[in-house]
Amino acid sequence: MSNPRELAICMLIKIQEGSYGNLLLNQHLTSDMSLKDRALVTELVNGVVQNLLRIDYIISQFSKIDLSKISPFVKNAIRVGIYQTFFLDRVPDFAAVNESVSLVKKYEGKRAANFTNAILRNVLRKRDKIVYPNKNINIEKYLSIYYSFPSWLIQRWIELFDKNFTEELCMALNERPKPCIRVNTLVADREELEKQLSAEGARVAPGLFTEETLYILDSPPIAQLESFNKGLFAPQDESSIIASLAAGVKSNDKVLDVAAAPGGKTAHMAAIMQNKGEIIAWDIHPHRVRLIEQNCRRLKATIVVPEVRNAKIPDKNMFRKFDKVIIDAPCSGLGVIRRKPDIKWSKKPEDITALKSEQKEILEVCSKYVKPGGFLIYSTCSIEPEENEKNVDEFLAKNDSFIYDDLRPYLPEKLHNSLKQSYGYITLYPNIHGTDGFFIARLKRIKA
Numbered sequence: 001m002s003n004p005r006e007l008a009i010c011m012l013i014k015i016q017e018g019s020y021g022n023l024l025l026n027q028h029l030t031s032d033m034s035l036k037d038r039a040l041v042t043e044l045v046n047g048v049v050q051n052l053l054r055i056d057y058i059i060s061q062f063s064k065i066d067l068s069k070i071s072p073f074v075k076n077a078i079r080v081g082i083y084q085t086f087f088l089d090r091v092p093d094f095a096a097v098n099e100s101v102s103l104v105k106k107y108e109g110k111r112a113a114n115f116t117n118a119i120l121r122n123v124l125r126k127r128d129k130i131v132y133p134n135k136n137i138n139i140e141k142y143l144s145i146y147y148s149f150p151s152w153l154i155q156r157w158i159e160l161f162d163k164n165f166t167e168e169l170c171m172a173l174n175e176r177p178k179p180c181i182r183v184n185t186l187v188a189d190r191e192e193l194e195k196q197l198s199a200e201g202a203r204v205a206p207g208l209f210t211e212e213t214l215y216i217l218d219s220p221p222i223a224q225l226e227s228f229n230k231g232l233f234a235p236q237d238e239s240s241i242i243a244s245l246a247a248g249v250k251s252n253d254k255v256l257d258v259a260a261a262p263g264g265k266t267a268h269m270a271a272i273m274q275n276k277g278e279i280i281a282w283d284i285h286p287h288r289v290r291l292i293e294q295n296c297r298r299l300k301a302t303i304v305v306p307e308v309r310n311a312k313i314p315d316k317n318m319f320r321k322f323d324k325v326i327i328d329a330p331c332s333g334l335g336v337i338r339r340k341p342d343i344k345w346s347k348k349p350e351d352i353t354a355l356k357s358e359q360k361e362i363l364e365v366c367s368k369y370v371k372p373g374g375f376l377i378y379s380t381c382s383i384e385p386e387e388n389e390k391n392v393d394e395f396l397a398k399n400d401s402f403i404y405d406d407l408r409p410y411l412p413e414k415l416h417n418s419l420k421q422s423y424g425y426i427t428l429y430p431n432i433h434g435t436d437g438f439f440i441a442r443l444k445r446i447k448a
């Protein structure tokens with residue numbers, strides 16, 4: 001399939017049937033497609049998924065047929081057409097309409113094509129007259145439709161934060177983040193990497209908080225850069241970079257990273273430890289443990305011992321053996337919606353409850369691996385308190401061998417005023433910090 005819009009429509013149908021957007025894009029965007037086409041497919045798929053409720057609201061204003069009765073191909077062809085005309089500057093309106101109409105004709109015949117044409121032209125003609133739910137009458141409905149977030153999430157966030165914060169959060173989560181990379185200090189320093197990236201045609205900007213972070217402003221595809229293949233850097237969000245700093249690892253530490261794949265924090269900690277000491281890196285999925293192996297090989301992290309293990313199953317032989325235990329827990333991922341917009345549709349309120357108990361179990365079991373005087377770092381890429389401070393607070397209430405440890409010595413100074421009173425944990429928010437949403441807690445074992 002060589003037409004990027006056709007490919008995007010087919011992927012959108014699969015995503016609505018339950019496939020993961022990122023996996024589909026990785027699978028179908030092969031090197032025989034031009035860079036431009038790959039970028040367009042990615043933009044259309046992520047853009048439609050990100051703005052789904054608003055796009056469907058617009059369609060429903062102009063279609064006499066209920067959305068649920070429109071065939072998946074026609075519906076997604078209209079969505080792709082509307083996304084291009086409302087959210088992208090670079091595609092002329094007539095081209096967006098014509099492409100959708102001719103694809104519908106190819107797949108569903110002339111009648112469906114006429115319907116598509118009528119809706120899209122009508123939407124274009126009346127685009128300035130679209131009336132969204134009134135913000136002053138029903139703020140929840142307005143935020144849900146206008147920013148395209150499920151109403152349960154909007155309700156939850158308004159209760160947790162407030163209306164203004166929720167609106168800012170939605171806006172930030174709808175922004176496309178610049179790719180973020182970590183300088184691999186095992187192989188290069190920041191200056192060397194900047195020079196090499198510039199020679200390879202990439203432009204970068206410094207990190208918001210940390211020395212080892214660079215943001216890519218524009219570049220050839222990252223995986224094709226020589227500097228990537230030589231392991232000079234690792235793609236990693238700054239929030240995740242901050243989490244490995246919070247671990248405060250040092251040379252000759254014995255570290256256990258219990259949910260480590262694909263190895264972002266593992267390889268970073270190996271760099272901080274200057275490849276001295278040991279990091280045992282577990283993950284439950286064999287294919288993901290292979291990613292740890294591949295990434296550590298590319299990044300020359302030689303002290304990492306990857307293993308397929310379920311962190312919920314205790315191993316008595318390893319109790320109290322580690323200086324640092326890192327639990328980068330499986331979580332809802334609601335903090336990384338900027339990168340993976342389909343998360344907002346795939347996650348349900350009950351997932352948060354289920355994940356909380358899974359995280360609690362891992363926390364309970366893996367805390368036993370920390371030696372007296374050692375540290376436990378618990379993190380998630382979620383901003384939901386149940387997965388974060390509530391979980392840790394409940395753990396601490398039941399385990400008097402642990403206390404919160406002051407994060408300030410490990411965090412960039414600019415973040416100190418975001419720490420709560422005990423200084424033992426921090427939540428990063430995209431609308432405040434400009435990073436992914438992330439939670440990091442640091443605990444100390446004070447008793448055997």
Ligand SMILES: C[S@@+](CC[C@H](N)C(=O)[O-])C[C@H]1O[C@@H](n2cnc3c(N)ncnc32)[C@H](O)[C@@H]1O
Binds near residue numbers: 282309311381
């Ligand atoms: C947030 S990701 C880890 C990201 C990683 N720490 C990094 O920085 O690249 C969570 C990982 O936990 C793994 N996982 C889920 N349940 C697990 C379990 N019971 N035991 C070990 N790993 C688990 C998942 O396969 C996933 O790779």
